[in-house]
Amino acid sequence: MFESAELGHRITNADYDREVPVLRARLLGLQYDLLAKASFPVLIMIGGVDGAGKGETLNVLHEWMDPRYIVTSAFGEMSDEERERPRMWRYWRALPPKGRIGILFGAWHSDPILDRVAGKTSEAELVRAAERIVRLERMLVDEGTLVLKFWFHLSKQAQKARLTALEADPKTRWRITDTDWARFKLYDKFRKTSELAVRRTSTGHAPWTIVEGSDPNFRYLTVGRAIAEALQRRLADATPAAATQPLAPPAPPLDGRTVLSTLDYRQALPRKDYRQALEKHQGALNLLTRHRKFRQRSAIVVFEGMDAAGKGGAVRRAVWALDARHYRVIPIAAPTEEERAQPYLWRFWRHLPRLGRVTIFDRSWYGRVLVERVEGFCAEADWMRAYGEINDFEEQLAEAGGIVVKFWLTITQEEQLARFRARETSPFKSFKITPEDWRNREKAADYDRAVCDMVDRTNTAIAPWAVVAANDKYFARIMVLRTLCERIEAAL
């Protein structure tokens, strides 16, 4: 893997001086094209061995292009706000919007390799981490991001020579610390481990470019040209790289039996029992979220459901049990301009709670496989891949201590009709009913199918769905509260 980067590649100063002005003008022109079109973001990842000129290359890129439209992030120790969220949260914060170039310095590839070299993790764990990286980058590419990855390599001899040279020069001595030499001793292990990681995370859509780091001229030109080539190709392409063609969408079951059709919609609760149960479960939920152990967890609660199924009422009964200082309800409507310039999951990542907190999403990332699917707001390939992306996302939430609870509130067609009519005639509720609601109703069969597919594909052990028959509001609200209590209790 690294052999070609140990050949002692060199570019003479004469060649370098001839090529650089042309390359700079080209890169700058492409950067302004990218900015003007603003149709996709560019993500440049920089990784590799110490002393191979990563930092210098970064500075040269800033010099060659317009630094105002480059967003560079280097990742050192995590801040406490970062530590309380999934590992990937800090990287999601750093993603560039459409039209900009983001450079991530030592991002998601670093920790898995360093942890393995330090003996903190097993090889199996490294492989697993690599799998996830592949899935993440696949998703970014499918969302339109141009991902360019550069791995800077040095042979053992070359690294030693470089560290020695840096140390000998009074101007650069400060850069070499004991840590660098300690890490040099682990060179062989680092090489072997990163070989595995680089191999496993090099894919057709986001391959690593291995760059020999010993000659500055060579490394700058290699990286600069690769960026120019990739940018030019992509900008010339009117349509983004075609996503993998998905299989035909799942067919409904032959016998028509689904999670929705087999639900008992007659379940109900008398008002008297409701009052009692409400008080009991709200009390329990309050205690659970104040539990000592909950301070090291968080809860992410998703409410989805049919129009007029009583989602709002259920959300409100749930939050009344909570201290207003510790929860937040995020209503999901059309994305803002800043959100539209990012992958679709970005707007949910930005609202993830710290430890000890509850975030309730009133509608959620499932819009992708519900309304966007049914209304054709995204391509079939996009919503087909979303199931896996969502499962990956929720897995990360769970691993970071998040308790993920998801509700689908459903009512029968007859009940919905009755509620729509009641809303229309009530002066107080008429604002709740719009022509869109009636239109959605006509597509009931499509929505049903989307819901069944969604539950089939995203009902996981770590983030299960609760499908709630909501013809009776009292029954539905208590079921929501009871489920919340059970899930949190089981997690603590």
Added chain:
Amino acid sequence: MFESAELGHRITNADYDREVPVLRARLLGLQYDLLAKASFPVLIMIGGVDGAGKGETLNVLHEWMDPRYIVTSAFGEMSDEERERPRMWRYWRALPPKGRIGILFGAWHSDPILDRVAGKTSEAELVRAAERIVRLERMLVDEGTLVLKFWFHLSKQAQKARLTALEADPKTRWRITDTDWARFKLYDKFRKTSELAVRRTSTGHAPWTIVEGSDPNFRYLTVGRAIAEALQRRLADATPAAATQPLAPPAPPLDGRTVLSTLDYRQALPRKDYRQALEKHQGALNLLTRHRKFRQRSAIVVFEGMDAAGKGGAVRRAVWALDARHYRVIPIAAPTEEERAQPYLWRFWRHLPRLGRVTIFDRSWYGRVLVERVEGFCAEADWMRAYGEINDFEEQLAEAGGIVVKFWLTITQEEQLARFRARETSPFKSFKITPEDWRNREKAADYDRAVCDMVDRTNTAIAPWAVVAANDKYFARIMVLRTLCERIEAAL
């Protein structure tokens, strides 16, 4: 001040039960109006003595209104990301956008009072903090925010009774800790201190409402009604509360001598000297930003200037001296949708650097008193008040360790014309010149006047302007670098 809140106010349950349904419907309706219009944000501040029902009132407000459109923030210990910025940064992060209600629980009023009670600060410091709060709230109100402040009060006896009662009830015992009793011992001091703070921060545009906290019915209705009244008045008002009528804008000096007219535009530097000076100052700047002491500071650098004055070139020469991992350039163009829903300084607060970092603003908050003033994008009253607001902002940056450096790059009319013409004919630079540039040129006199007023009003000891004659690019770039070095060196 607090006497009226020690009278034992009470509302009977019968009255309460009769009024609440009406009030809830009214609040909810107003909240949806606010949301639909989205023309201003509502900020509700909650402060006061322990045990006076602040938290319960907050929960009741969430219950009465739609919690999806309320953004509540409680402020405990600072996170490390917050500690590395000005004190107010955490509150700016929590401001609600237009159309939403933000509730701040123990925000900017808390620390000054608690610090004073704990004897950490003098009374003069408390008064100074109160001054600043008044200025901040004045700015928010001028920006359109509806600010409602509720101070919850209990007499000493009532507080004791309340703490004892909470402690006796097994359901609420957990809420009372030793800290509460320790703070109770300081009741008199707390009362005296908060009396001063409340008095000093109660203004016509953002007065405190003192709420007696002993009777739940009374406190909920008092707060709920006050919110409904204020919302209704403001929503009925087509135009926001008229800002204070400003004096006539400053007249230009009678003899025509200004910071611009007295500048020596002939200053120049030969290319050979430039090369040498560039290397020398870039080296010095690099060392300064890697200085041990700089890790506890940050630099906020503002670049403003005439069209074609060479701002971009100067920015690039400056950043080449820096490590790309430690600086960020923020180009300021039209605000995004999320930024337009906030006070105009919000978009700059969000980009403030952590310690050890450099943030360069390519155009800045001075747009308010330059382009917005000249083009009439904001009212005269708005840009007239901006000078003071900007000085307050920069003072906060400086106090948090920020080194604020501001450049105005200026060229003569003849030089600008020559550069415009050169740009038009250069195939590589023609994108840099637009019809807008020609239009701006026609308003040169207005811009000059705006620049002179800006420098006169915001050239402060903590954040001085460097007015750079930029007819000669080499001279200008070196002057920028040298000024940066001098300012940072002086600060370290």
